[in-house]
Amino acid sequence: MSVESLSALDRSTLRERSLEALRAAILSGRYRPGDHLGEVELAGSLGVSRGTVREALRHLQQEGLVTAGTRGMLRVNSLTPAEVHELFRVRAALEALAVREVVASPRREAAAAALREAVEQLSDEADPAARMEADLAFHLQLCRLSGNSMLVEAWQRLEGRMRVAILNGADWQAPMMARERHVPIVEAIERGDAEAAVRVVDDHMSDAAEHFAAASRPA
């Protein structure tokens, strides 16, 4: 019920810290899907005013972690299996564009090197949360390396929903985020074979959708 208090030592704004705290609280499962998020309660537990949590909640709403219920009340969002599938199809489309642009880029070599590095971060951690972070970091890096800022933005908009979907997925030990799943992408990019890379990404996304949709609970 209580969210850890915010230390006043940080230089970022209260709104940003509240946002982070709330996001972490939701993503950590402290608030379950469907739970009502009251402004007064959150303001109390976060030690900030209602207006501040309000803005944070609105941000979370646009991120898709929170959805509006009756009378503007906000509750933690969840995804249906169908939505998970949809989500990963969109993601596949975006990342397919990313690999195409990376391959077509003159900085392809450097990009591939950066991706190699991101891949290395992948399965060294046993902590499931860290695995998820590393996986998302890899894919975000892929989008970034495309040099397409609009693509990065669109991808990040989906990131919140992805976290929800992954959170609902129970089996963290699945090889979904393993290194072997990502190496082929990098290799195809290094070869300059965009179509092969797209196929790999597509398969990767299909598998992930299947996996996480099966595990997503019907809210």
Add this chain to the structure above:
Amino acid sequence: MSVESLSALDRSTLRERSLEALRAAILSGRYRPGDHLGEVELAGSLGVSRGTVREALRHLQQEGLVTAGTRGMLRVNSLTPAEVHELFRVRAALEALAVREVVASPRREAAAAALREAVEQLSDEADPAARMEADLAFHLQLCRLSGNSMLVEAWQRLEGRMRVAILNGADWQAPMMARERHVPIVEAIERGDAEAAVRVVDDHMSDAAEHFAAASRPA
């Protein structure tokens, strides 16, 4: 009953109305790219409090119409030609997914019919703003008919940016939004030829990117 209808129409919150008003003001060119949007000034001109304006501005910020400058000050956003190109490439990727899903859908016939109807709305209006609306409505309809809610959401997130890009484009009389440009898409969908439809969409987007990027000013 008149009382009921009045109360029903009055259900929209001040925040939503302020948001609409601000969006309209920016999109109508009343505020130019780079203009500073002061909370107090807007609160005064809109007749609402600063907090209300703030939330509307934050929303606009996430829509991409407004961007944060120094010390959190917000100003009307503009797009570089490069960003316009990026934007339309992302849009092409999303709409390509849309046409693929529409073609693969069992409701393809009905979808094609709905698109035919949307096409009919296209060039009957001489008013450039109406033309833009009809064009965006057609493409949004395309995304909606895919049945992929995440896709619709992602597309709508880009909508604001598209409007500014189109706004910067001077030549409203260009055949960019003409009916002839959109009919081939519908025809390919009716034939069930997804790849052809994707190619048409891709060309359409490339042309549009070229057109609007050339006209976008380097703010």
Add this chain to the structure above:
DNA sequence: CCGCTGTCGACTGTCGCCAGTCCACACCGG
């Protein structure tokens, strides 16, 4: 026992206010 109604409580919508901060510009010492 059932349905209606009035009241209470909780929550969000909205507002006005105070505090902190940064910028511009006039002012003063060299």
Add this chain to the structure above:
DNA sequence: CCGGTGTGGACTGGCGACAGTCGACAGCGG
């Protein structure tokens, strides 16, 4: 004349309070 300085203004960050609204529930009448 020039550079440092401080002072005023303007803007955003953040907060507490009031108002409107809807749901829940007890109480009353049939």
